[in-house]
Amino acid sequence: MSRLNPSLFLSLAAGALTLLPAAAQAQAAQGKPPQRVRSVTLQGNQACPTSTGDEIVVCTRNDEPYRIPKSLRDSGPIAAQNQSWVNRAAQIDEVSRVAGGLPDTCSPVGTGGQTGCSMMWNRNWAAERRAIQQQEQAGR
Structure with missing residues (x-):
């Protein structure tokens, strides 16, 4: 495993600091927490809004906007007519085993x-x- 050159590390860290807004850099230097943290869920090709002043914006993408939430999904038993043929065949096999008196x-x-x-x-x-x-x- 190669070691990271210290000058390369410092240049990467300096580059990361330049990406922060000036207000956020000043706030970080003072050690104060942000006044407001805003969470934004993006759809499609929307761009993340920029932060202003004492605000931090956290952006996430919603890859499945039309999926039914877990709390609303029906997780009960599936009716026989809606099951796959594999499940139906396994159930028929089990019924045949019981009817035949197998061990x-x-x-x-x-x-x-x-x-x-x-x-x-x-x-x-x-x-x-x-x-x-x-x-x-x-x-x-």
Whole structure:
């Protein structure tokens, strides 16, 4: 890793100071905090407004202006007709396993069906806990 030349570092620091407005430089030299900090959200190709006097302007870009905010999104279970074919096929596979009495399925039919009951109860309990936590987080 190369070391930064001290003269290069000083010239970069001096260049950064010249970009600040004169009022901000004077304020920084006195050690006083700014009187006003303004946050501006820019859309498209808008330019960031310049700061004046004792004001600092912080600009951010909104890349997704038409996206629904997280607080308004519906995060509930997705109806079967709106799910992908992969999810539908996985659900059909699970129903077939239970109906066939395969091991770890908690089915009264078949030789290994009873072994999956505790696993099913644990999965259901964990799903209920996640649902309660999601409701608590949504209520905050």
